[in-house]
Amino acid sequence: MGRLGRILVAPKVKRQIERGSNLYNDGDVDGALECFITAVELDEEHEEAHYYLALALMDKKRQQEAETHFRRSIDLKDNVSRTHADFAELLHHMGRKEEAEAEYRQAMELDPSNAIAIMNLATLLRDSGRFSEATDLYNMARELPDLDEASRKQLEEMLI
Numbered sequence: 393m394g395r396l397g398r399i400l401v402a403p404k405v406k407r408q409i410e411r412g413s414n415l416y417n418d419g420d421v422d423g424a425l426e427c428f429i430t431a432v433e434l435d436e437e438h439e440e441a442h443y444y445l446a447l448a449l450m451d452k453k454r455q456q457e458a459e460t461h462f463r464r465s466i467d468l469k470d471n472v473s474r475t476h477a478d479f480a481e482l483l484h485h486m487g488r489k490e491e492a493e494a495e496y497r498q499a500m501e502l503d504p505s506n507a508i509a510i511m512n513l514a515t516l517l518r519d520s521g522r523f524s525e526a527t528d529l530y531n532m533a534r535e536l537p538d539l540d541e542a543s544r545k546q547l548e549e550m551l552i
């Protein structure tokens with residue numbers, strides 16, 4: 393699809409992503425999945441469409457397909473911290489800890505205040521027996537100004 397075609401189809405893709413996000417937030421993962429599939433079909437070069445499709449596939453435990461769409465999203469736009477953090481989470485659940493660690497670190501490099509990436513990397517390191525590094529990261533996350541209160545309280549209890 394050429395540049396003009398992408399411009400013309402962009403509002404349709406955006407509507408599918410918005411509709412899918414609303415369905416997802418309402419608990420209709422299957423409906424959301426269909427919207428995100430449609431968004432990707434409308435524009436194979438749309439980074440966000442691949443990202444949201446990957447998230448829905450991850451929820452449906454379709455890990456290989458989710459990995460494909462995370463990788464495609466990153467290929468299209470590699471400077472989005474949340475994509476690297478969520479891809480790392482998928483890799484972590486798949487037992488691919490070294491790859492997950494690299495993705496978490498990439499997410500943190502892109503956004504040093506990405507609390508999810510910091511806390512998930514700390515958990516991965518803790519579960520790998522790297523307690524000192526994990527504690528340092530948990531402390532780093534605890535100091536983030538935008539950290540929600542529930543997460544801050546959980547971290548406080550863990551670090552006592």
